Amino acid sequence: TGIIQSSSAAVGILQALATTGQVTFGTAIPIILGQNIGTCVTAMISSVGTNKNARRAAVVHLSFNVIGTIIWLSIFSAANAVFHFNFISHSLNQMDIAIIHSLFNVLCTLLLLPLSSLLEKLSYKFIPDAKTMDSISELDERLMATPSIAIDRCRVVTETMAAISGQALKDSLSVLNKYDPTLAANVREHEEATDHYEDILGNYIVRLSSHAMSDADSIESAKLLRLIGDLERISDHAVNVVESAEEIRNKNILFSADAQNELSRITDAVQEILDLAISSFVRNDVQSAALVFPLEEVVDALKEQLRSNHILRLQKGECSIEAGFVWSDLLTNLERVADHCSNIANCVVQTSKFKFSHENSTGSKRNSTAFMSQYEAYAKKYALE
Structure with a gap:
C-alpha cells in the first residue's frame, strides 16, 4: 500500500485475489487493517517541505490509523482467542473485504473522534514549535508553480x-x-x-x-x-x-x-x-x-x-x-x-x-x-x- 500510495487500489488487489478462493478471513483482516496504515505514506510524503501544521496533519493521519489498527486488531485477536471464531478459516469474497474495510474506518472514527484533542497534542510532541521562526512555515516553495x-x-x-x-x-x-x-x-x-x-x-x-x-x-x-x-x-x-x-x-x-x-x-x-x-x-x-x-x-x-x-x-x-x-x-x-x-x-x-x-x-x-x-x-x- 505504501508503494502504490492508495488503500483503495490495495483493497482492489486483495479483492481480485479473493476471487481465487484462497484468501481467508484470518489472512485478510490483518492485511486490510495494515492497508490503512500504508496509505498514510501519501500524506507523509506530501508533507515533506511544507509548514509545521501540514506535517502535523500527516502525523495525526498516521496516528489515527496506527492507533486504530492496534486497538481493533488487539480486540479482535483477544476475542478470537476466547470465542474461537469459526469463520476465520473460511474464504471471503469481494463484498466481505469491502465491508471489513468500511467497518474498520467507521469504528476507528467512533473511537478516536472524541480523542481528537489528544491526537493534536501528540502531533505537537512529534512536530514541536521552534523557538525561532521557520521560513518554511511562512512561505511554501511549491506555491511558486502558481x-x-x-x-x-x-x-x-x-x-x-x-x-x-x-x-x-x-x-x-x-x-x-x-x-x-x-x-x-x-x-x-x-x-x-x-x-x-x-x-x-x-x-x-x-x-x-x-x-x-x-x-x-x-x-x-x-x-x-x-x-x-x-x-x-x-x-x-x-x-x-x-x-x-x-x-x-x-x-x-x-x-x-x-x-x-x-x-x-x-x-x-x-x-x-x-x-x-x-x-x-x-x-x-x-x-x-x-x-x-x-x-x-x-x-x-x-x-x-x-x-x-x-x-x-x-x-x-x-x-x-x-x-x-x-x-x-x-x-x-x-x-x-x-x-x-x-x-x-x-x-x-x-x-x-x-x-x-x-x-x-x-x-x-x-x-x-x-x-x-x-x-x-x-x-x-x-x-x-
Missing part, C-alpha cells in the same frame, strides 16, 4: 510583518512614556521578527520574479519588496526609541514639562500616521493613504519646531546638553518613521487602480484644496499648547 497564489501568500505574510512592526513602534512609545523592561524586550523581539520576515520575503519574492507572472503580479511583487524594507526600518527605529528611553532612565535625564508635552504631541502624530499607513496597505485603501501625506508634512514641521524649542530651552538653561542629544535622537527616529509611513502610503497609491504617481500625491496635490485642508486640520490637531 505565481498568483504565491504573491497572495506573500501579501498575507507582509500583512503579518506590518502588524508586528506597528506593534513594535507602539510598544516603544509606551516604553518612552513609562519604562517597562518587558515591553522593551518585546520591541527587540518584534525587531528580530521583522528582520526574519524581510529576509524570507525578500528572497522568496526575488526567486518568484524569475517565473512568468502577469503584469498585476509583477507590480504587486515590486510593491511588496519596497514595503518590507520600510516595515523593517520602522521596527529598527522602534528599537532606537527604546534605547533612548533606556538612556533616559539609566542617566536619570529629566525633560521639562514643556518638552514632555511636545514629545507627547509628536508621538501621537507618529502613532496616527503609522496606523493610517498600515491600514491603507492592509485594506488597499487609497483614501487612507492620501491622509498620510499631509500628516507627514505636519510631523516634519513638528520636528523642526521641537528642535528650535529645545535650542531656546538650552539657551535659557532649562535643558541639559546631555538631554539634548537624546532629544535630537528621538526626533530623528520619529520623523524617519513618518517618512517610511509616507513611502508605504505611496506604494499603495502608485499600485492602486487609480495609478496616481508620487508627484501627484505629494507634489501637485500639495497645493490642492483637499491637501491643504487636511494639512491644516492635522496642524491644528497637533499644535503645541
Whole structure:
C-alpha cells in the first residue's frame, strides 16, 4: 500500500485475489487493517517541505490509523482467542473485504473522534514549535508553480510583518512614556521578527520574479519588496526609541514639562500616521493613504519646531546638553518613521487602480484644496499648547 500510495487500489488487489478462493478471513483482516496504515505514506510524503501544521496533519493521519489498527486488531485477536471464531478459516469474497474495510474506518472514527484533542497534542510532541521562526512555515516553495497564489501568500505574510512592526513602534512609545523592561524586550523581539520576515520575503519574492507572472503580479511583487524594507526600518527605529528611553532612565535625564508635552504631541502624530499607513496597505485603501501625506508634512514641521524649542530651552538653561542629544535622537527616529509611513502610503497609491504617481500625491496635490485642508486640520490637531 505504501508503494502504490492508495488503500483503495490495495483493497482492489486483495479483492481480485479473493476471487481465487484462497484468501481467508484470518489472512485478510490483518492485511486490510495494515492497508490503512500504508496509505498514510501519501500524506507523509506530501508533507515533506511544507509548514509545521501540514506535517502535523500527516502525523495525526498516521496516528489515527496506527492507533486504530492496534486497538481493533488487539480486540479482535483477544476475542478470537476466547470465542474461537469459526469463520476465520473460511474464504471471503469481494463484498466481505469491502465491508471489513468500511467497518474498520467507521469504528476507528467512533473511537478516536472524541480523542481528537489528544491526537493534536501528540502531533505537537512529534512536530514541536521552534523557538525561532521557520521560513518554511511562512512561505511554501511549491506555491511558486502558481505565481498568483504565491504573491497572495506573500501579501498575507507582509500583512503579518506590518502588524508586528506597528506593534513594535507602539510598544516603544509606551516604553518612552513609562519604562517597562518587558515591553522593551518585546520591541527587540518584534525587531528580530521583522528582520526574519524581510529576509524570507525578500528572497522568496526575488526567486518568484524569475517565473512568468502577469503584469498585476509583477507590480504587486515590486510593491511588496519596497514595503518590507520600510516595515523593517520602522521596527529598527522602534528599537532606537527604546534605547533612548533606556538612556533616559539609566542617566536619570529629566525633560521639562514643556518638552514632555511636545514629545507627547509628536508621538501621537507618529502613532496616527503609522496606523493610517498600515491600514491603507492592509485594506488597499487609497483614501487612507492620501491622509498620510499631509500628516507627514505636519510631523516634519513638528520636528523642526521641537528642535528650535529645545535650542531656546538650552539657551535659557532649562535643558541639559546631555538631554539634548537624546532629544535630537528621538526626533530623528520619529520623523524617519513618518517618512517610511509616507513611502508605504505611496506604494499603495502608485499600485492602486487609480495609478496616481508620487508627484501627484505629494507634489501637485500639495497645493490642492483637499491637501491643504487636511494639512491644516492635522496642524491644528497637533499644535503645541
